[in-house]
Amino acid sequence: MNYELLGITVLWTFLFGYLIVASIDFGAGFFMYYSTISGTRHLIHQMIERYLSPVWEVTNVFLVFFFVGIIGFFPDIGFYLGTALLIPGSIAIVLLAIRGSYYAFTFYGKASSPLYNLLYGASGLFIPAALSTVLTISEGGYITVTDTGQVLFLAKKLFTSSYSWSVVLLALVSVLYISAMFLSYYAHKASDAGAYRVVRNYALIWSLPTLLSSLLVFMAIYFHNREHFNNMLELWWMFALSLVCFTVAVYCVYTSKHLGWSFVFVMAQFGFAFYGYGAAHLPYILYPYVTIYNNFTNPNMALALVIAFILGLALLLPSLYLLLRLFLFNTDYVKGRHGYEPR
Amino acid sequence: MSLLYTYDPVIFSRLLTSLTLAFHIIFATIGVGVPLYIGLAEWIGIRKKDFHYILLARRWARGYVITVAVGVVTGTAIGLQLSLLWPSFMQVAGHSIALPLFMETFAFFFEAIFLGIYIYTWDRFKNAKVHLLLLIPVVIGSGASALFITIVNAFMNYPVGFTYENGLITDVNPIHAMLSPAMPSKVAHVLDSAYLTCGLVLAAIAAFALLKGQHNTYHRKALKFTMVCSFVFMIATAIIGDLSGKYLALYQPEKLAATEWHFETSTHAPLILGGVLQEDHTVKYALEIPYGLSILAFSNPAAEVVGLDQFPEEHWAPLWVHYIFDMKMGLVAMLVLITFTFIVELARKRGNIYRRWLLALVVAAAPIAMLTIEHGWIFSEVGRQPWILRGIMKTAEGATRSDHVDLMLVLFFLLYLILGVSAARVLMRMFKRNKVEDELALYKQ
Numbered sequence: 001m002n003y004e005l006l007g008i009t010v011l012w013t014f015l016f017g018y019l020i021v022a023s024i025d026f027g028a029g030f031f032m033y034y035s036t037i038s039g040t041r042h043l044i045h046q047m048i049e050r051y052l053s054p055v056w057e058v059t060n061v062f063l064v065f066f067f068v069g070i071i072g073f074f075p076d077i078g079f080y081l082g083t084a085l086l087i088p089g090s091i092a093i094v095l096l097a098i099r100g101s102y103y104a105f106t107f108y109g110k111a112s113s114p115l116y117n118l119l120y121g122a123s124g125l126f127i128p129a130a131l132s133t134v135l136t137i138s139e140g141g142y143i144t145v146t147d148t149g150q151v152l153f154l155a156k157k158l159f160t161s162s163y164s165w166s167v168v169l170l171a172l173v174s175v176l177y178i179s180a181m182f183l184s185y186y187a188h189k190a191s192d193a194g195a196y197r198v199v200r201n202y203a204l205i206w207s208l209p210t211l212l213s214s215l216l217v218f219m220a221i222y223f224h225n226r227e228h229f230n231n232m233l234e235l236w237w238m239f240a241l242s243l244v245c246f247t248v249a250v251y252c253v254y255t256s257k258h259l260g261w262s263f264v265f266v267m268a269q270f271g272f273a274f275y276g277y278g279a280a281h282l283p284y285i286l287y288p289y290v291t292i293y294n295n296f297t298n299p300n301m302a303l304a305l306v307i308a309f310i311l312g313l314a315l316l317l318p319s320l321y322l323l324l325r326l327f328l329f330n331t332d333y334v335k336g337r338h339g340y341e342p343r
Numbered sequence: 344m345s346l347l348y349t350y351d352p353v354i355f356s357r358l359l360t361s362l363t364l365a366f367h368i369i370f371a372t373i374g375v376g377v378p379l380y381i382g383l384a385e386w387i388g389i390r391k392k393d394f395h396y397i398l399l400a401r402r403w404a405r406g407y408v409i410t411v412a413v414g415v416v417t418g419t420a421i422g423l424q425l426s427l428l429w430p431s432f433m434q435v436a437g438h439s440i441a442l443p444l445f446m447e448t449f450a451f452f453f454e455a456i457f458l459g460i461y462i463y464t465w466d467r468f469k470n471a472k473v474h475l476l477l478l479i480p481v482v483i484g485s486g487a488s489a490l491f492i493t494i495v496n497a498f499m500n501y502p503v504g505f506t507y508e509n510g511l512i513t514d515v516n517p518i519h520a521m522l523s524p525a526m527p528s529k530v531a532h533v534l535d536s537a538y539l540t541c542g543l544v545l546a547a548i549a550a551f552a553l554l555k556g557q558h559n560t561y562h563r564k565a566l567k568f569t570m571v572c573s574f575v576f577m578i579a580t581a582i583i584g585d586l587s588g589k590y591l592a593l594y595q596p597e598k599l600a601a602t603e604w605h606f607e608t609s610t611h612a613p614l615i616l617g618g619v620l621q622e623d624h625t626v627k628y629a630l631e632i633p634y635g636l637s638i639l640a641f642s643n644p645a646a647e648v649v650g651l652d653q654f655p656e657e658h659w660a661p662l663w664v665h666y667i668f669d670m671k672m673g674l675v676a677m678l679v680l681i682t683f684t685f686i687v688e689l690a691r692k693r694g695n696i697y698r699r700w701l702l703a704l705v706v707a708a709a710p711i712a713m714l715t716i717e718h719g720w721i722f723s724e725v726g727r728q729p730w731i732l733r734g735i736m737k738t739a740e741g742a743t744r745s746d747h748v749d750l751m752l753v754l755f756f757l758l759y760l761i762l763g764v765s766a767a768r769v770l771m772r773m774f775k776r777n778k779v780e781d782e783l784a785l786y787k788q
Contacts, residue, residue, distance in 0.1 A: 057455040060415060061448065064422055068441075068448050071426060075437025082430035086745040089427045094758050097416035101762055104412030105769045108405070150744055297438055304442045304517035312449035319456045319480070326460055 003302040004292040007073035008285070010309055011066055012278045018062035019274065020178065020267055025059050026124035027179020028052060029099070031202060033121025036114075043194040044183070049107060050336060051186050055323070056103055060096070070285075072305050076295035077285055081134070084143050084153035092130045099123040125172055132171035136164045139225050140287030163220040170213040174270070177206040181249060181266045185259040190334045200253060207250045211243075214273065225287065231280035238276030245269035353739045355748035356428040359755060361724075363421045365717055366759040370414035372716055375489045375534065376541025377407045378482045380569065385475050387568075395561050398782055399568075403545065404462055405777075406770055411458065413766050418451070420755070428748065432731050432741030435512060439505055440498045442517040447491035454484025486534060493533045496723075497525035499732055501594050507735060524594050528587045535579050536719070540712040542573035543678070547709035550702040552779070558697075561779050566696070570685050570705065577682045584675075585639075592640030595733070596649035598726045601660040602668045603636055608650040612636035617669055620662055657729065664726045671718035674711050681708045 028048045035041040071078040082089075102116055137143060142158045145151055158164050180202035187196035222229045232239070245268040252262030283291040296302065327333050381400045388396030426433050436444075457480035468474050498504075504520030505512045549565035591599040599605070604615050606624050614635025618626040634644035641648070651659055681704045688694035688701060695701075731738040 055459060057411075057415060057459055058452070060419055061452045061455055064419055065448050065452070067426070068422060068444050071433055071437045072441030072445050075434045075441070078426040078437060079430040079434040082426035082428075082433065083743055083745055086427050086743060086751065087747055089423055090751045090754060093420045093423050094754060097420055097758060097762065100416040100419075101412045101766070104409055105765060108408045108412075108773075297441065298513075298515050300515050301438060301441055301517050305445055308442060308446055308449070312446070312452075316449065316452055316456070319453060323456050323460055326464065 003299065003306065004296050005282075006306060007069075007296070007302060008278075008282070008292050010306075011069045011073060012275065014062055014066040014069060016271065016274050018059070018066060019270065021055070021059045021062060023128070023175045023178035024182045025052065025056065025179075026128055027175045027177075028183065029120045029124035030176065031179065031183070031199070033117050033124075035198070036117055040198050044187075044198050046336070047187055047190055047192050047195045048183065050190075050334070051183075051328075052103075052107070055327070056100070058320075058323070060100060063096075069305075073297055073302065074285060074290065074292065074295050075297055077290050080143065080151055080286055080289055081137070083151040084137070085134070087155075088130060088133065088153075092127065095123045095127050095130065099127065125175070128171045128175045129168045132167050133158060133164060136161070136167045138281070138284075138286050139163070139221070139228065140284070141224070143286070143289070145289070161224075163217075163224040166213070166216045166220040170210075170217050173206060173209045173213045177203065177210040178266060178270070180206055181253065182263055184253050185263045186328075186334065188256070188259045189331065190336070192335075200256070203253050204250070207246075207253075211246065228280055228287075232276065235276045235280055238272045238279075242269050242272035242276070245272065350746070350749060352744055352746075352748045353742040355752055356742040357738065359748060359752045360421075360424065360428055361721075362752065362755060362759065363417065363424055364720065364724075366763065367414070367417040367421055368716060368720060369713060370410050370417060371489070372537045372540050372713070373407070373410045373544065374414040375485045375537040376539075377403060377410070377545070378478060378485055379538055380541060380545055380572070381407065382475065382478045382482055383572070384568070385478065389471050389475060393564075394783075395564050396568075398561065398779070399565055401465065402774070402777075402779070402782075406773065408458070408462055409766055409770055409773070413762055415455070416762070417759070428743050429731070429741045430743055432736060435732060435736060435741075436495075438512055439502070439515055439517075440495050440520050443491040443494040443498075443521050447488050447495075450484050450487035450491060452484075454481050454488065457481045457484065489533050489537065490530055493530045494521050494523070494526055497523040497529045499730075500529075500598075500723075500727055501525040502732055502735055512735075525590060528583060528590045531583045532580070532587055532719075535576055535583055536716060539573055539576035539580055539678075540709075540716060542569045542576060543682075543705075543712045544709045545569045546573060547706045550705035553697060554699065554702045554706065557779070559779065559783070561783060563697075566705070567689065570682065570689070570696075573708075574682045574686045577679060580675075581679075588639050589641070592648065595727075597651065597654045597658065598660060599640065600649060600651045600654075601662055602664050602722070602726060604662065604665050605636060605648060605650045607652055608647065610637065610645055610647045612640075612646075612648040614639060615665075618665075620665070660726045660728045664722055667718055667722045667725065671715055671722055674715040674718060677711050678708055678715065681705065681711075 028051070032041070032045060032048055035044050098119060102120060106116060106120075136158065137153075142154050142161075142164075143151060144154065180199050183199040184196065184203045187199050218229075218232075221232065245265045249262045249265035249269060252258045252265070281287075283293055285292060285295070297305075381403045384396045384403065385400035388394065388398075388400060425436075457477055461474070461477045461481060464474055464477065498520055501523045502520070503523050504516045504518070506514040546566055546569035549562045549569065552562045553566065588599070591602075604618070604620060604624075604626055605612060611634050614632040615626055616630040616632065618629025620626055636648050637644050637646040640646060685696060685701060685705065688696045688698070727733060729737050729739070731741040
């Protein structure tokens with residue numbers, strides 16, 4: 001494997017990590033809001049809060065990793081996207097900032113309000129919708145470079161493109177599906193029957209739309225970027241495996257058995273689809289301006305970044321394991337036998 | 344009005360970056376410094392079996408989480424804004440100084456994981472020391488974050504570790520790039536001033552409670568502990584500050600010369616304090632300390648100090664950095680005075696550290712310390728102008744050419760206003776609801 005491929009794989013992995021943990025977080029925020037208006041808040045609120053509290057900070061870091069890493073490995077992408085995405089990027093920052101800080105204010109500072117709940121729930125849907133458009137843009141056709149070297153973002157084209165909206169739809173539906181699947185596992189582990197009934201319903205409701213909207217995106221790619229579509233067909237087995245994982249995961253939740261495995265299969269389902277999509281996209285990062293080969297950093301920097309990455313992982317994986325062991329895989333904590341409030 | 348308004352993305356990019364950094368640095372400073380105090384307090388509490396110190400650690404940690412949240416989101420903002428506002432600069436930076444940026448993320452990740460664990464595991468371990476151990480990665484992680492980011496800033500001031508030919512950067516040595524001569528004094532200064540400022544902020548909280556008449560042992564212990572620490576860091580700051588001046592004289596003489604209004608290269612150079620600059624570069628109403636600049640720069644009253652005459656005028660930093668720098672030093676003088684008075688009163692046999700005027704001064708020291716940090720960064724960043732990457736890339740070349748940066752400036756101003764006000768309100772409510780007395784009573788049971 002050459003550095004270029006190694007670099008993009010590392011970055012793609014961070015993005016995948018973000019996709020999973022952020023989806024859980026965003027979806028949980030939405031469900032919490034939805035439960036308030038549908039009258040089931042008392043059933044699921046505590047369970048969601050107990051999960052989110054110790055991990056919310058970690059979620060953001062995956063995203064930071066991705067965009068700091070991409071500037072390191074592929075410095076030119078920052079130039080194109082940075083110039084083009086000033087406004088959507090800034091709006092995404094504002095949404096992330098409001099969501100992150102207000103989360104801490106409510107849960108640590110105990111400052112709840114209906115307006116806040118709405119903001120928290122809504123931002124959980126707006127952020128993935130906004131971030132997913134970056135993937136759309138990378139498909140090509142939404143950025144032009146003028147004769148003077150000015151990079152322009154064709155916002156109107158993006159907003160009127162059916163491809164763009166199909167990706168947004170998939171992002172929203174996936175967020176709700178991933179989150180509900182995870183919360184089913186978590187509620188089951190906590191032996192919280194009331195909460196489990198609610199979130200299992202959410203999970204089953206959102207499973208079929210997940211499947212349908214991914215098919216819709218397939219179709220949209222076919223019309224938007226035929227080259228990418230053909231590459232994806234060559235990797236058909238990855239998408240087939242993704243479908244198999246989806247079936248197993250939903251079946252587990254449907255029968256309420258092996259819910260831990262069910263979520264592993266959810267991750268595998270998205271893993272196969274995400275890496276399949278990414279591999280088919282190569283060598284382009286931003287079609288047709290930036291490829292992993294023409295716009296790679298110098299070899300010295302690449303080597304240094306890879307070494308730093310390996311050393312960093314050696315530090316982080318045990319720490320993450322500790323975090324998961326103390327909170328996620330600790331039955332006493334999950335069941336609320338340890339106080340979960342910071343005291 | 345519209346005739347006067349001309350849109351220049353460079354100006355607005357600079358303004359927006361300054362705004363984000365000015366807001367972020369408050370929370371970043373707290374983020375770096377406070378874990379040290381939490382850890383020390385918990386350690387003393389465990390060693391002396393003194394629940395006052397344990398409670399200090401708990402209450403500080405509780406407030407700390409709120410500030411960390413704002414620090415995290417504004418840190419994410421500046422991380423993204425670097426690419427949005429300075430795309431050309433980040434293209435060059437990606438090739439040359441991406442390594443510490445990447446490592447900073449790891450340090451931050453490390454810190455975030457353990458902070459999450461720390462605040463949720465009070466009383467969870469039979470051995471209290473295990474809980475204290477969980478804080479060590481937070482202290483190290485936040486310190487390392489400051490280290491790596493300051494390394495990037497040092498590189499912008501004095502880039503090393505590559506060959507620069509025909510406008511292209513080649514032969515990059517990523518490790519060497521991290522070891523700019525500007526790095527040691529800058530890193531030491533940033534870390535030390537964070538620890539000093541946080542000591543003073545925590546001391547101000549205790550002094551404020553004492554001023555309001557809550558005369559219990561808890562606040563007295565907090566005040567003494569934080570002020571003694573602040574005093575130690577104050578002395579360290581003085582030494583490191585002096586080294587920073589000597590670094591400038593050697594490596595960035597144009598920055599020192601602009602700061603000190605030193606126009607002609609000369610030996611036995613005097614130090615100009617205050618003053619008003621005239622059109623013809625003479626200075627009025629200033630206090631001149633003979634040989635002062637030569638001593639400051641090289642510890643030698645006869646040393647030759649390079650003046651601005653050695654540099655083309657278009658490479659001079661704006662000469663108003665002198666005012667910023669002198670204001671900063673004025674604020675520092677106040678901090679020195681307050682900490683020294685406190686220590687003298689503490690050490691004196693018949694001294695009394697609980698005099699109202701002294702407590703009021705300690706309360707004032709916290710905002711003064713934050714203002715010092717703000718002035719320090721303004722001085723450091725404006726003093727590097729016109730360069731974003733000294734000698735390689737001008738600030739104007741690094742900025743975006745996008746429209747609407749002015750709109751984004753308004754958007755982010757509102758965001759920081761809302762965040763700042765909410766954070767302050769949440770913190771105040773948090774500590775009003777959980778009174779020290781009530782929590783102490785819980786412990787005594």
